[in-house]
Amino acid sequence: MRILLPVQASPFAARRECLARVLGNRQALIAAGRARPRTYAANTFPFRAASHFLYLFGLPLPGALGHWDGNDWTLYVPEPEPDSALWHGAEAGFDEIAARVNCPVRPRSALSLGRDVATLPTPDGNDELAALLGRSIRAGHLDDHDVPLAEAMIALRLVHDEAAVTELRAAATATAAAHAAGMKATRPGLRESAVRAAMESEFVARGMTVAYGSIVTVHGEVLHNEHHGNLLGPRDLLLADVGAETAGGWAGDVTRTWPVSGRYSATQRDLYEVVRQGQLDTIAAVRPGVRYRDLHLLAARRLAEGLRALGVLEGDPAELVADGVVYLLFPHGIGHLIGLDVHDMEDLGDRAGYAPGRTRATEFGLRYLRLDRDLVPGMAVTIEPGLYLVPAILDDPELKKRAQGRLRRDKLDAFSDVRGIRIEDDILVTANGAEVLTAAIPKAPADVERAMAG
Numbered sequence: 001m002r003i004l005l006p007v008q009a010s011p012f013a014a015r016r017e018c019l020a021r022v023l024g025n026r027q028a029l030i031a032a033g034r035a036r037p038r039t040y041a042a043n044t045f046p047f048r049a050a051s052h053f054l055y056l057f058g059l060p061l062p063g064a065l066g067h068w069d070g071n072d073w074t075l076y077v078p079e080p081e082p083d084s085a086l087w088h089g090a091e092a093g094f095d096e097i098a099a100r101v102n103c104p105v106r107p108r109s110a111l112s113l114g115r116d117v118a119t120l121p122t123p124d125g126n127d128e129l130a131a132l133l134g135r136s137i138r139a140g141h142l143d144d145h146d147v148p149l150a151e152a153m154i155a156l157r158l159v160h161d162e163a164a165v166t167e168l169r170a171a172a173t174a175t176a177a178a179h180a181a182g183m184k185a186t187r188p189g190l191r192e193s194a195v196r197a198a199m200e201s202e203f204v205a206r207g208m209t210v211a212y213g214s215i216v217t218v219h220g221e222v223l224h225n226e227h228h229g230n231l232l233g234p235r236d237l238l239l240a241d242v243g244a245e246t247a248g249g250w251a252g253d254v255t256r257t258w259p260v261s262g263r264y265s266a267t268q269r270d271l272y273e274v275v276r277q278g279q280l281d282t283i284a285a286v287r288p289g290v291r292y293r294d295l296h297l298l299a300a301r302r303l304a305e306g307l308r309a310l311g312v313l314e315g316d317p318a319e320l321v322a323d324g325v326v327y328l329l330f331p332h333g334i335g336h337l338i339g340l341d342v343h344d345m346e347d348l349g350d351r352a353g354y355a356p357g358r359t360r361a362t363e364f365g366l367r368y369l370r371l372d373r374d375l376v377p378g379m380a381v382t383i384e385p386g387l388y389l390v391p392a393i394l395d396d397p398e399l400k401k402r403a404q405g406r407l408r409r410d411k412l413d414a415f416s417d418v419r420g421i422r423i424e425d426d427i428l429v430t431a432n433g434a435e436v437l438t439a440a441i442p443k444a445p446a447d448v449e450r451a452m453a454g
């Protein structure tokens with residue numbers, strides 16, 4: 001069944017017009033993609049339209065293609081299969097779709113393409129696109145010919161319009177409900193999957209889904225841990241990195257870390273407060289003109305200072321950052337763009353995240369930084385510092401060498417009831433500063449403990 005979303009006064013025509021102005025007479029084809037089979041052709045993963053398509057047309061229409069022919073936009077939609085109504089219900093007619101997207105709609109069979117049509121790969125369904133265009137199209141790879149289209153999309157999607165911000169707020173609201181439910185559901189003896197279920201049920205109930213595979217784990221030191229089978233022990237911290245995706249495709253991305261017992265131990269609280277202060281100070285520095293990489297360095301500096309105050313690190317905080325010592329405990333980047341994708345536009349590689357002339361560093365501590373642009377109003381980013389006790393890092397002879405004795409393992413051993421702590425919020429850059437879209441989610445220890453008590 002084609003689902004028509006309750007969209008507000010259509011932002012899509014305005015977005016298409018902006019893109020068309022940049023494209024001029026160069027043709028472009030924007031594909032929605034197809035659902036990928038799970039086991040056999042009729043048993044598919046849930047369809048998720050490509051984000052560039054959703055940005056311009058707003059509706060998850062499998063197999064649809066938006067075509068800019070140099071003069072006009074037309075949306076080409078596959079005609080329903082003869083028995084489709086039997087299995088999937090009546091589909092919206094072309095007139096109805098046209099009214100919703102404010103764009104002429106024609107059957108896909110009527111599509112005729114000129115030469116040199118630019119496109120962007122989709123997560124799924126590139127074979128069809130390749131057959132239409134007569135050239136190879138691969139996810140994660142751009143032809144030179146497609147680069148101007150990619151750059152134009154990036155310029156548009158980097159700065160969220162009002163409709164996008166409304167969607168990000170809706171994602172934040174659902175994400176807040178999920179974290180409240182997770183905190184309330186947590187108790188010793190449950191499995192991680194039970195807390196995950198409590199959290200994700202908030203999305204299902206709202207007709208939403210997850211923006212990425214939920215991380216709900218007592219092994220928060222495994223950064224993208226999607227295993228949910230551990231039992232919650234009374235001394236464990238539970239790290240929950242869970243975000244909603246709205247029906248329109250917009251993402252929330254929030255992490256909180258709470259004590260299974262309902263009360264942070266003294267050691268858990270000490271490290272948690274280092275992360276929280278680091279996050280608050282970093283968020284306070286978000287404003288237009290600030291270079292995102294400098295926010296990463298600021299967070300690293302604050303973590304180094306906090307760890308030094310606890311005796312875990314020794315030495316000058318600036319040197320602990322410059323020499324990469326703090327990254328033994330904070331190995332990832334401070335965050336990323338967020339929008340229709342949780343890591344927005346990462347399908348285009350670093351082209352979206354890195355400003356022209358900037359490239360990703362190769363050294364440990366900076367090589368996982370996904371964003372290095374100067375912030376502008378309307379951008380949305382995450383700020384997500386963390387501290388992790390990762391045996392593979394702490395025992396790595398090369399990395400140990402860089403610490404030169406400045407990481408006190410004996411002091412760190414006192415924090416044996418901590419494996420990983422991350423605190424993550426979604427931030428909208430405003431004209432003068434920043435708005436924390438996910439501010440409603442408890443973060444101060446007393447607030448988290450209260451939320452857990454229900």
Ligand code: GLY
Nearest residue numbers: 212241253384424
């Ligand atoms: N949830 C993935 C991330 O925080 O980047």
Ligand code: MN
Nearest residue numbers: 253382384424
């Ligand atoms: Mn994130």
Ligand code: MN
Nearest residue numbers: 241253254424
């Ligand atoms: Mn996250």
